[in-house]
Amino acid sequence: MGFIQKSVQGEQNFGFDLKELRELRGWSQNQLSKVSGIPEYIIDALEKEKFSTLNDPFYSERHVRVLVTSLEGRIPFFVGKYKVALQRDGYDIKNGAHNYSFTHKIKKSEFFTTTKYLPFLLLIPIFALLTFYVWNEAKIFRESPPLTVITPIDNEIILSPRLIINGNTDSNATIAVNGISAVVENDGSFTLSMDVPRGLTQLDITAKRRYGLEKSITRYVTYMPIHGPSPPDETIRYYQTFSTSSATTTFE
Numbered sequence: 153m154g155f156i157q158k159s160v161q162g163e164q165n166f167g168f169d170l171k172e173l174r175e176l177r178g179w180s181q182n183q184l185s186k187v188s189g190i191p192e193y194i195i196d197a198l199e200k201e202k203f204s205t206l207n208d209p210f211y212s213e214r215h216v217r218v219l220v221t222s223l224e225g226r227i228p229f230f231v232g233k234y235k236v237a238l239q240r241d242g243y244d245i246k247n248g249a250h251n252y253s254f255t256h257k258i259k260k261s262e263f264f265t266t267t268k269y270l271p272f273l274l275l276i277p278i279f280a281l282l283t284f285y286v287w288n289e290a291k292i293f294r295e296s297p298p299l300t301v302i303t304p305i306d307n308e309i310i311l312s313p314r315l316i317i318n319g320n321t322d323s324n325a326t327i328a329v330n331g332i333s334a335v336v337e338n339d340g341s342f343t344l345s346m347d348v349p350r351g352l353t354q355l356d357i358t359a360k361r362r363y364g365l366e367k368s369i370t371r372y373v374t375y376m377p378i379h380g381p382s383p384p385d386e387t388i389r390y391y392q393t394f395s396t397s398s399a400t401t402t403f404e
Contacts, residue, residue, distance in 0.1 A: 166233040167201040170216075173225045174199075188222040190215050198234075203241055210243070296365035297325040301357055309374045310348075317371075318343040321359040328358050348375050 164172070174184055174195075181199075185192040194206065194215055203209040213234060220230045235245050301319040304310070317329050320340050327334040327342045334344035352374050360366035 165201060166230070166237040167199045169233060170219065170230065171199040173220070173223050173230075177223050179223075184219065184222065188218050190218055195219065201237055201241070203238060203243070209238055210245075296367040297322040297359045297361050299325075299357070299359040299367045299369055301369050301371060304355070304371055304373050306371050307374070308371075309376055311376065311378055313347045313349070313375055315346055315348050315353075315373060315375075316343065317346070317355065317357065319357070322361065325359045325361050328360075330354075330356055348373060350375050350377065 174181070177184075179187070181192050181195045184190070184195055194212065197203070197205045198212065198216065198219070203212075206212050213231060216230055216234045217227055220227050239245055299319065299321050301317070303316060303318055317334070319327075319342060321327060321336060321342060323336060323338055323340045325336060325340075327336055327344070329344050329346065332344065332346060334342045336342045352372060355371040355373065356368060357371065358366055358368045
């Protein structure tokens with residue numbers, strides 16, 4: 153049911169009538185703005201007929217229609233009075249009504265809204281972690297694993313055939329000494345026991361990941377026992393020859 157329009161002291165202007173209709177409804181500009189969705193500054197400009205402050209006065213005819221609908225007023229009546237008010241202020245209704253200028257300059261900040269870019273912002277740390285992972289994996293392919301041999305030292309002379317090889321490498325690497333695999337602990341340390349023959353032995357110690365380059369260190373050890381071959385037994389043998397004239401003892 154529409155409100156009855158009243159006129160005091162003759163016909164009033166568009167802005168006065170729009171304000172009067174709002175006040176008959178018992179609403180403030182803020183309340184009307186919340187109901188209609190029209191910004192409060194536009195409502196104030198229409199009521200005061202400050203059309204020059206509107207971004208596009210011709211387009212604001214739509215605002216008038218929405219406001220009057222929200223206030224349950226007569227749309228043709230208010231739209232007609234709005235056009236008359238525009239003409240009175242020098243606006244060309246005939247040519248301007250169908251040629252909206254839309255000259256409002258949009259600020260760069262208006263393109264950025266938190267809800268619109270929130271998914272993108274959440275993807276940034278995920279992309280950073282993925283980049284780090286790919287870079288780290290590529291590094292494994294480009295570089296050989298670290299390798300340190302603690303014992304034996306190079307050119308070491310050992311007195312026992314039992315040789316202990318230990319050192320450090322990457323926990324994800326495998327260790328082989330002359331083709332024999334060693335156990336690598338979680339901290340990267342490794343130990344291997346093996347027997348070497350008498351004399352000089354070359355040890356090729358190799359560290360290798362599943363993918364990527366390998367690293368090798370060569371050590372030389374010499375097994376030299378304390379005692380050499382046992383010498384033959386030397387015994388003293390006694391020979392005694394008896395003759396009629398003398399006795400001769402021979403030592404050998």
